[in-house]
Amino acid sequence: GHNELSLTDKNNIGGDFLKANMESSSFEVKPLDLASNIPDDANAILIMNPQIDYLDEEISRLNKYLKSGGAIVITMSPQFNGNMIPKFSYFLNDLGLKFVNGIVLDRLAGQQGSQASIPVISNYGEHEILKNFEGRTLFPVSSFFEVVDSNMFTFTSLVGSAPFPATWGETDFEQVKSGRADFNEGFDYKGPLSILVVGESKDSRVVVSGSTSFVTNQFQGQSNNFNLFLNALSWAVKEEALVSLNRPQLKGNIIYISDIHVSLIFYFAILIFPFSLFIIGIFAYRKRLSR
Numbered sequence: 001g002h003n004e005l006s007l008t009d010k011n012n013i014g015g016d017f018l019k020a021n022m023e024s025s026s027f028e029v030k031p032l033d034l035a036s037n038i039p040d041d042a043n044a045i046l047i048m049n050p051q052i053d054y055l056d057e058e059i060s061r062l063n064k065y066l067k068s069g070g071a072i073v074i075t076m077s078p079q080f081n082g083n084m085i086p087k088f089s090y091f092l093n094d095l096g097l098k099f100v101n102g103i104v105l106d107r108l109a110g111q112q113g114s115q116a117s118i119p120v121i122s123n124y125g126e127h128e129i130l131k132n133f134e135g136r137t138l139f140p141v142s143s144f145f146e147v148v149d150s151n152m153f154t155f156t157s158l159v160g161s162a163p164f165p166a167t168w169g170e171t172d173f174e175q176v177k178s179g180r181a182d183f184n185e186g187f188d189y190k191g192p193l194s195i196l197v198v199g200e201s202k203d204s205r206v207v208v209s210g211s212t213s214f215v216t217n218q219f220q221g222q223s224n225n226f227n228l229f230l231n232a233l234s235w236a237v238k239e240e241a242l243v244s245l246n247r248p249q250l251k252g253n254i255i256y257i258s259d260i261h262v263s264l265i266f267y268f269a270i271l272i273f274p275f276s277l278f279i280i281g282i283f284a285y286r287k288r289l290s291r
């Protein structure tokens with residue numbers, strides 16, 4: 001009821017591929033209307049990119065659920081038209097996380113075949129979720145978080161962007177739309193920026209991601225994205241045995257070619273290789289004439 005990511009949508013921006021992977025990992029996924037009570041047997045609540053703010057009674061139910069030992073997995077995204085979910089942002093702040101309404105930009109992404117708005121992550125923090133986890137993940141159109149004082153949770157940054165000046169958090173969305181975003185001291189945020197964080201209390205656990213698109217259908221070929229999400233979900237519901245399993249690699253992994261590789265392919269295919277054949281042909285022809 002908050003215009004979240006649809007887990008039944010088969011389009012590129014939908015999440016039915018994520019749902020299928022959760023179900024294949026022994027999770028049962030059901031819709032939930034927070035206007036009614038949360039079922040007693042709910043192991044975790046997924047809040048996937050809400051676009052409409054929550055009512056006070058819904059926030060109250062989420063807090064009560066967490067205090068009773070529940071788990072919540074949240075994915076967010078930049079709010080390009082201004083923060084439309086202030087009450088939900090206050091809820092996160094009370095947990096110990098400040099939602100920064102900006103977008104992570106990565107200057108080095110182009111060298112790895114990506115775009116500035118799609119940070120490429122290959123270095124991770126230390127956590128049981130990341131046990132034996134290797135390879136790179138993509139976090140497209142990602143917001144970020146700052147840890148604030150909390151009496152309830154201890155937070156750990158699981159995925160962070162590269163240090164500044166490689167990455168920064170841009171808060172002027174008009175610059176982003178124009179394609180001419182630059183770091184502005186006093187307004188923007190210097191990397192490294194926390195993109196995916198996890199929090200743990202005595203009884204409860206939370207997982208919060210600044211990107212929702214990283215587990216949408218359009219990135220289903222990026223198997224590490226989904227494996228990381230499933231690992232985090234397994235940890236949130238205290239099924240650590242599932243985290244340690246080697247998840248099968250999904251078929252059809254996307255191969256990203258960097259700008260340097262594109263240039264090399266161009267020069268070899270268009271210039272060097274044909275020119276070399278031309279030289280060899282002339283050499284062979286002149287050698288034949290000399291006989």
